[in-house]
Amino acid sequence: MAIAIVLVLIVVGSILFHFLSPWWFTPLASNWDQMDNTLIITFVVTGVVFIGINLFIAYAVFRFRHREGRQAAYEPENKKLEWWLIGLTSVGIAVMLAPGLIVYAEFVHAPKDASVIEVVGQQWKWSFRFPGKDGVLGSVNPRLISFDNPFGLNPDDPNGQDDVLVQSGELHLPLDKPVRVLLRSKDVLHDFYVPHFRVKMDAVPGVLSGFWFTPTKPGRFDVACAEFCGLGHHTMRSAVIVEENRAFQQWLNAQTTFARSSEQQGGTLSALAQKGRELAQARGCRGCHSVDGSPGAGPTWKGLFGKTETLADSSTIVVDEDYLKTSILQPNAAIVEGYPAIMPPYDLSGEELDALIEYTKTLQAGAGSEAESSE
Amino acid sequence: MTHAIHTEAEPLHEPRSFWTKYVWSQDHKVIAIQYTVTAFAVGLVALVLSWLMRLQLGFPGVFSFIDPGTYYQMVTMHGMIMVIYLLTAIFLGGFGNYLIPLMVGARDMVFPFVNMLSYWAYLLSVLVLMASFFVPGGPTGAGWTLYPPQAILEGTPGSGWGIILMLVSLVLFIVAATMGGLNYVTTVLQARTRGMTLMRMPLSVWGIFMATILALLAFPALFVGGIMMLFDRVAGSSFFMPAIVSMGKHLNYEGGSPVLFQHIFWFFGHPEVYIVALPAFGIVSDLIATHARKNIFGYRIMVWAIVIIGVLSFVVWAHHMYVSGMNPYFGFFFATTTLIIAVPTAIKVYNWMLTLWRGDIHLTVPMLFAIAFVSTFAIGGLTGLFLGNVVIDVPLSDTYFVVAHFHMVMGVSPILVVFGGIYHWFPKITGRMMDDRLGKIHFWVTFLGTYAIYFPMHYLGFLGMPRRYYAYDGYDFIPSSAHDLNTFISLTAWAVGLAQLAFLYNMARSAIKGAHAGSNPWRATTLEWQTPETPPRHGNWGPVLPVVYRWAYDYSVPGADQDFLPQNRPPDDAGAVGDLTVQRVEGSVS
Numbered sequence: 021m022a023i024a025i026v027l028v029l030i031v032v033g034s035i036l037f038h039f040l041s042p043w044w045f046t047p048l049a050s051n052w053d054q055m056d057n058t059l060i061i062t063f064v065v066t067g068v069v070f071i072g073i074n075l076f077i078a079y080a081v082f083r084f085r086h087r088e089g090r091q092a093a094y095e096p097e098n099k100k101l102e103w104w105l106i107g108l109t110s111v112g113i114a115v116m117l118a119p120g121l122i123v124y125a126e127f128v129h130a131p132k133d134a135s136v137i138e139v140v141g142q143q144w145k146w147s148f149r150f151p152g153k154d155g156v157l158g159s160v161n162p163r164l165i166s167f168d169n170p171f172g173l174n175p176d177d178p179n180g181q182d183d184v185l186v187q188s189g190e191l192h193l194p195l196d197k198p199v200r201v202l203l204r205s206k207d208v209l210h211d212f213y214v215p216h217f218r219v220k221m222d223a224v225p226g227v228l229s230g231f232w233f234t235p236t237k238p239g240r241f242d243v244a245c246a247e248f249c250g251l252g253h254h255t256m257r258s259a260v261i262v263e264e265n266r267a268f269q270q271w272l273n274a275q276t277t278f279a280r281s282s283e284q285q286g287g288t289l290s291a292l293a294q295k296g297r298e299l300a301q302a303r304g305c306r307g308c309h310s311v312d313g314s315p316g317a318g319p320t321w322k323g324l325f326g327k328t329e330t331l332a333d334s335s336t337i338v339v340d341e342d343y344l345k346t347s348i349l350q351p352n353a354a355i356v357e358g359y360p361a362i363m364p365p366y367d368l369s370g371e372e373l374d375a376l377i378e379y380t381k382t383l384q385a386g387a388g389s390e391a392e393s394s395e
Numbered sequence: 396m397t398h399a400i401h402t403e404a405e406p407l408h409e410p411r412s413f414w415t416k417y418v419w420s421q422d423h424k425v426i427a428i429q430y431t432v433t434a435f436a437v438g439l440v441a442l443v444l445s446w447l448m449r450l451q452l453g454f455p456g457v458f459s460f461i462d463p464g465t466y467y468q469m470v471t472m473h474g475m476i477m478v479i480y481l482l483t484a485i486f487l488g489g490f491g492n493y494l495i496p497l498m499v500g501a502r503d504m505v506f507p508f509v510n511m512l513s514y515w516a517y518l519l520s521v522l523v524l525m526a527s528f529f530v531p532g533g534p535t536g537a538g539w540t541l542y543p544p545q546a547i548l549e550g551t552p553g554s555g556w557g558i559i560l561m562l563v564s565l566v567l568f569i570v571a572a573t574m575g576g577l578n579y580v581t582t583v584l585q586a587r588t589r590g591m592t593l594m595r596m597p598l599s600v601w602g603i604f605m606a607t608i609l610a611l612l613a614f615p616a617l618f619v620g621g622i623m624m625l626f627d628r629v630a631g632s633s634f635f636m637p638a639i640v641s642m643g644k645h646l647n648y649e650g651g652s653p654v655l656f657q658h659i660f661w662f663f664g665h666p667e668v669y670i671v672a673l674p675a676f677g678i679v680s681d682l683i684a685t686h687a688r689k690n691i692f693g694y695r696i697m698v699w700a701i702v703i704i705g706v707l708s709f710v711v712w713a714h715h716m717y718v719s720g721m722n723p724y725f726g727f728f729f730a731t732t733t734l735i736i737a738v739p740t741a742i743k744v745y746n747w748m749l750t751l752w753r754g755d756i757h758l759t760v761p762m763l764f765a766i767a768f769v770s771t772f773a774i775g776g777l778t779g780l781f782l783g784n785v786v787i788d789v790p791l792s793d794t795y796f797v798v799a800h801f802h803m804v805m806g807v808s809p810i811l812v813v814f815g816g817i818y819h820w821f822p823k824i825t826g827r828m829m830d831d832r833l834g835k836i837h838f839w840v841t842f843l844g845t846y847a848i849y850f851p852m853h854y855l856g857f858l859g860m861p862r863r864y865y866a867y868d869g870y871d872f873i874p875s876s877a878h879d880l881n882t883f884i885s886l887t888a889w890a891v892g893l894a895q896l897a898f899l900y901n902m903a904r905s906a907i908k909g910a911h912a913g914s915n916p917w918r919a920t921t922l923e924w925q926t927p928e929t930p931p932r933h934g935n936w937g938p939v940l941p942v943v944y945r946w947a948y949d950y951s952v953p954g955a956d957q958d959f960l961p962q963n964r965p966p967d968d969a970g971a972v973g974d975l976t977v978q979r980v981e982g983s984v985s
Binding site for chain 1: 462463464467537538542544545548549550551552637638639640641642643644645650651652653654687688689690692693694695696718719720723724726727730731734735737738741742744745748749751752753754755756757758763766767769770773774777778780781784785786787789790791792793794839842843846850851854855857858859861863864865866867869870871872874876877880948950951952953958
């Protein structure tokens with residue numbers, strides 16, 4: 021008997037939970053209200069079935085519990101009933117599938133007037149590329165990816181010269197304009213997911229994937245990587261900032277382009293610091309540590325040398341050569357407060373360590389800072 | 396045509412020594428117990444891993460020994476062990492081995508020596524997998540789905556030895572599953588006793604039989620994918636590896652496709668979930684029929700549903716890949732096939748409900764677990780309709796909605812059937828009953844606890860909370876109440892975990908001190924309860940094989956002298972013969 025009562029309580033409890041709990045869709049900030057509507061249709065149909073099944077069983081268990089002298093019925097089949105059930109179920113399935121496929125057809129066809137942007141995933145950050153004034157994204161080749169060409173743009177392709185490169189981890193978009201996102205990855209699978217927009221798609225190395233949407237509310241929206249990509253998967257943070265077109269244009273114009281970043285190579289570093297700069301790229305340090313102050317999985321190197329940092333155990337230290345060496349050889353021995361302990365140890369020679377430290381010293385806060393475009 | 400495997404004239408080769416009786420045994424009953432014990436042992440490891448995962452999720456950052464690498468390794472091993480080494484092994488190797496020969500009236504499986512080898516290959520695969528905990532770098536932390544490129548690259552834990560041992564272990568498991576699978580299929584087709592037509596077999600056999608066919612056809616895909624990934628890892632091939640810049644270094648791979656792995660994996664992976672679900676469907680049908688003293692409603696359609704679900708399960712795989720970057724037009728096809736497969740599945744749920752209707756329901760522990768199965772499978776299956784409908788999957792994919800869904804359909808409902816089946820058949824296996832009170836405590840904590848864990852989890856998915864995250868701090872869209880819910884789920888999970896100890900204790904104690912059961916304590920119709928001895932001896936039936944006269948569900952036949960008529964009870968004047976096949980095909984025995 022308890023089981024019958026419990027099944028009824030489960031139904032009642034589930035309904036109460038649904039209406040009283042604080043957890044529901046993240047507020048929608050894009051055009052994809054149809055996704056929410058289709059979900060709600062499915063929710064209602066399946067919800068009714070869920071309630072019906074549990075109440076039916078509860079009633080049957082109560083009404084037909086064993087009692088002395090009662091015998092069960094003998095009913096091997098009931099063809100009429102079974103065909104009705106198949107028919108009704110098929111109708112229910114169609115009621116859910118039809119709107120789903122209609123909305124999906126819209127999802128796979130981006131509007132012709134959508135602007136195009138590229139989102140590039142790598143372990144463990146996102147970067148972005150706009151097509152610039154010519155409206156065409158330049159061609160890319162993964163084999164061209166290097167310290168000075170983090171997007172792997174083909175330097176001989178004139179379309180790529182005016183491409184706007186964004187590596188600060190924040191993507192700005194203009195309000196109410198449809199945008200088609202092209203996704204790719206430099207290394208492993210990632211997934212660019214913005215809960216407020218409802219959209220996501222895997223970024224796959226060697227493949228171009230994508231989706232489209234129209235941001236309909238201004239604001240700052242979290243990006244969460246939604247395909248397991250290794251140790252830093254949960255720290256692969258980014259944000260989309262939606263703003264009026266004028267503010268967006270201002271921001272866009274302030275970003276660097278491929279042409280400009282190509283001009284900024286080399287320059288004023290000593291040979292040792294230059295070696296450190298190349299090591300920082302080659303050994304993957306730049307995947308988590310920015311050099312221009314942008315937040316990342318690890319502390320930024322800008323202004324790091326000589327800074328007073330608070331460690332995870334609440335003690336404070338001044339960042340000097342010894343601390344930097346420890347951080348590279350035994351990273352999790354003394355990490356900065358607020359950062360996850362995910363840095364792998366690096367086995368570097370004394371000379372390589374000196375080069376990195378020399379490079380770090382050049383990244384002073386406020387001084388003519390190294391453009392983040394040199395990845 | 397069916398034959399008896401051993402005619403009365405042929406002597407049975409009976410094992411004589413301790414080693415041939417209990418260790419190197421070719422008796423399907425001993426092999427079944429070996430499979431079950433091993434599966435439970437490794438399942439306990441996976442259960443403890445889940446407790447540790449919940450430590451981190453419920454109390455983030457408090458337990459410093461759980462760093463991100465360790466966390467992802469636990470997630471991976473928990474998943475792989477539970478799906479393959481526990482659920483698949485126990486339904487096919489455990490229940491399949493024990494029940495099939497007994498339920499079809501055979502003396503043993505048709506290839507007993509190969510059957511024995513299959514267990515030892517399975518054990519070896521388990522040992523290789525456990526060894527990955529002890530190699531440099533530890534076990535793989537790539538997620539149970541083992542997606543490349545990350546599974547074999549720096550940046551993912553265990554990309555050294557861990558992934559190699561995982562792939563080798565899977566290859567060994569597939570060898571074991573193939574050897575066992577050939578046995579189960581051939582025994583069902585060739586070794587049924589006289590009168591046991593296919594349409595007189597109990598649904599437990601149909602479920603396991605169909606699942607085995609799926610296994611024989613689907614596991615080769617995993618085998619192939621695993622070998623290809625092993626080549627990519629150790630020989631530098633590029634099956635799944637395009638041009639990659641990893642940690643700043645250009646790697647030597649070129650031209651391969653990560654999405655190809657996903658197609659190969661899920662071509663196996665989707666039938667795999669039905670390899671787990673179909674035996675559960677079959678067993679639960681028999682539990683409900685027996686304990687409600689009523690024939691299963693719509694037996695023929697139940698059989699057809701099992702077959703159709705099995706066939707359709709091969710054309711839905713890419714619903715796991717809607718956001719993988721594959722050609723988006725595939726989404727239309729796979730959403731349609733996925734929602735179609737819901738129809739035969741729903742029919743089975745209705746038929747279980749209609750079996751209870753106008754039944755004579757005894758709320759024994761097996762019946763409680765069976766009822767709980769229907770309720771939890773209902774919600775688990777219904778949430779599959781959200782995920783199968785491609786455009787709704789876009790926001791829900793890779794969130795906690797998926798985690799809640801697959802735990803309900805794989806981790807809760809089939810496990811409830813495993814428990815129900817063990818409480819049900821324990822008296823046949825050991826000759827003793829399990830303790831009823833402990834059983835009810837185990838039932839209530841498990842049923843209510845798993846509901847409390849997974850029902851709210853769906854709502855974290857509606858929020859958009861991603862899965863496979865070590866921690867969630869710093870995301871504005873995740874409210875602090877979600878962190879509180881995570882803590883609640885962790886506490887509940889530990890309580891449910893502890894309750895399983897009651898189950899293990901019950902099994903151990905009852906095997907030695909349980910009340911004597913007699914040969915058919917549940918008064919069931921199926922053949923396994925009609926053996927001359929309990930527990931059944933080697934050869935199962937004594938000198939004479941049983942002859943079958945009726946289907947498996949002659950419960951409460953009007954006019955009969957008792958409320959059940961065993962399958963081998965001949966038709967007589969007083970007892971009606973209820974099954975439809977005999978009435979229609981009089982005199983035929985095949």
